[in-house]
Amino acid sequence: MDSTEISVVGNNEGVTPVLESWDWTVAGYLFIGGLVGGLMIFAGYFMLRKKREFDRGLRIADLAGLPLLALGLALLFADLSNKENAWRFFTTFRPSSPMSWGSWILAVATVLLGLRFIRHHRLLPWDLPQSVIRLLDRVTRWTDTIARPVAGASMVVGTSLALYTGFLLSTITARPIWDSGLLPPLFLISGIASAGAFLCLWLESEAHRKLAPLSVSLCLVELALLFTYLATVRSPGSFGPDLLTTGSFAGWFWALVVFGGLLIPVTLEISEIRHWVSQRVAQIAPYLKLAGAAGLRFVVLFAGLESIL
Amino acid sequence: MTRWAMTLDVDLCLGCEACIVACSAENEVPVGQFRTRMRTTTVGTFPNLRTEFRVESCFHCADAPCIDVCPTGATYQTADGIVLVDPAKCTGCKACVTACPYGMRYVHRDGWVDKCTFCEHRLAAGRQPACVQTCPTGARVFGDLDDEADPINDALVKARSVSVVNPDTGANPHLFYLNSQFTNGPSERLETT
Numbered sequence: 001m002d003s004t005e006i007s008v009v010g011n012n013e014g015v016t017p018v019l020e021s022w023d024w025t026v027a028g029y030l031f032i033g034g035l036v037g038g039l040m041i042f043a044g045y046f047m048l049r050k051k052r053e054f055d056r057g058l059r060i061a062d063l064a065g066l067p068l069l070a071l072g073l074a075l076l077f078a079d080l081s082n083k084e085n086a087w088r089f090f091t092t093f094r095p096s097s098p099m100s101w102g103s104w105i106l107a108v109a110t111v112l113l114g115l116r117f118i119r120h121h122r123l124l125p126w127d128l129p130q131s132v133i134r135l136l137d138r139v140t141r142w143t144d145t146i147a148r149p150v151a152g153a154s155m156v157v158g159t160s161l162a163l164y165t166g167f168l169l170s171t172i173t174a175r176p177i178w179d180s181g182l183l184p185p186l187f188l189i190s191g192i193a194s195a196g197a198f199l200c201l202w203l204e205s206e207a208h209r210k211l212a213p214l215s216v217s218l219c220l221v222e223l224a225l226l227f228t229y230l231a232t233v234r235s236p237g238s239f240g241p242d243l244l245t246t247g248s249f250a251g252w253f254w255a256l257v258v259f260g261g262l263l264i265p266v267t268l269e270i271s272e273i274r275h276w277v278s279q280r281v282a283q284i285a286p287y288l289k290l291a292g293a294a295g296l297r298f299v300v301l302f303a304g305l306e307s308i309l
Numbered sequence: 310m311t312r313w314a315m316t317l318d319v320d321l322c323l324g325c326e327a328c329i330v331a332c333s334a335e336n337e338v339p340v341g342q343f344r345t346r347m348r349t350t351t352v353g354t355f356p357n358l359r360t361e362f363r364v365e366s367c368f369h370c371a372d373a374p375c376i377d378v379c380p381t382g383a384t385y386q387t388a389d390g391i392v393l394v395d396p397a398k399c400t401g402c403k404a405c406v407t408a409c410p411y412g413m414r415y416v417h418r419d420g421w422v423d424k425c426t427f428c429e430h431r432l433a434a435g436r437q438p439a440c441v442q443t444c445p446t447g448a449r450v451f452g453d454l455d456d457e458a459d460p461i462n463d464a465l466v467k468a469r470s471v472s473v474v475n476p477d478t479g480a481n482p483h484l485f486y487l488n489s490q491f492t493n494g495p496s497e498r499l500e501t502t
Contacts, residue, residue, distance in 0.1 A: 003351065080400050099404050
């Protein structure tokens with residue numbers, strides 16, 4: 001039967017008619033969570049391989065992981081509207097809630113990243129008391145005795161962290177565009193790719209070139225996952241993938257995520273491997289990939305808030 | 310076993326908004342925020358038009374998606390089916406606001422997430438919810454679906470049609486619209502007992 005809505009009395013700001021429950025802080029956290037997860041996976045891999053050529057990459061992952069995670073946690077905390085109860089996340093575990101899983105994954109990740117961070121305390125720009133330095137050195141020597149378990153745990157927890165950022169959205173079935181089992185693996189691969197891009201920013205050109213084939217492969221897998229996700233997401237039409245491909249987010253999706261974040265970087269990296277472009281030109285690729293990975297989270301999050309059953 | 314639910318007979322609703330005012334006053338809802346909202350909809354094709362007032366509040370879904378996503382257990386369901394929020398446990402993460410397919414939750418000015426409680430405090434004192442008691446036409450009936458003698462079951466049986474808002478969500482809402490020609494999604498006769 002034809003019907004026309006004339007008026008609505010009793011809308012709550014930020015809920016109806018437009019849902020604005022999560023904002024850029026959550027999208028930023030989803031990006032940083034994936035990035036840190038990817039860095040933990042790389043760090044674990046570097047530790048297990050024990051090759052000298054990976055030393056610089058491992059040091060960068062060690063030094064960047066904890067501050068980045070702290071930034072992500074700060075964004076999450078900023079989003080809470082009842083901050084005085086934030087400690088409640090750590091007094092319960094609810095298996096049905098991805099956010100509860102995420103709280104505990106973040107807690108374990110903080111410990112692991114902390115253990116890796118403190119081994120570089122001498123690089124810190126401030127002087128620590130001798131007693132603290134002795135304590136940090138003792139902890140570092142202890143972690144050296146359990147290096148393989150720490151590396152393995154780093155890879156497992158990093159994978160969990162990046163996957164959980166996808167599960168956080170995909171389990172909310174009220175938003176059709178999030179209701180896909182492919183979001184967690186998409187965010188995982190994107191997280192690993194963005195961590196690789198982050199490391200490339202700091203590595204010498206030779207190491208950068210060695211990472212390029214892996215980076216290209218990750219981008220191609222991410223592209224395949226992205227389009228499979230769009231083709232299989234549950235609710236077709238204007239509240240489904242059309243929001244991304246032809247709707248209000250199409251410009252950002254195609255320009256920032258697909259072309260800027262995946263196709264152009266892949267083309268640059270393939271060109272670099274084949275010596276078609278100079279390394280200087282190819283150095284843009286990691287920046288584009290990081291922007292694309294962030295854009296993916298922003299676009300999917302905000303499109304999801306507009307996507308209703 | 311008690312299973313609380315509410316019906317709203319669209320034929321009887323005048324759109325006077327007394328229920329919205331009563332709800333806000335009873336539950337001290339901050340000015341500018343609402344636990345109850347009213348959609349005014351014109352149904353049909355000219356000249357056969359009919360205006361329907363659909364008053365909505367938390368549907369206290371049997372399979373409420375807001376409960377599963379809550380990381381601290383602040384959102385929970387009582388044994389008699391009422392979905393409640395414990396402000397002392399709520400972190401304001403807004404996962405439940407995002408997960409509610411009906412947009413029935415909001416962030417209270419004090420930070421925690423708020424919504425209709427079926428006036429649980431009044432039920433405990435043996436009284437009806439404020440919106441039910443204040444309705445001048447008796448459009449609302451509140452009662453126990455598991456009690457065959459309860460007037461709500463009589464209202465459900467006698468109605469020309471029984472529908473819920475968007476049953477496709479799978480949440481199984483417990484606010485039933487009687488005699489409505491319009492719902493935001495497929496309308497269907499529901500088995501309620």
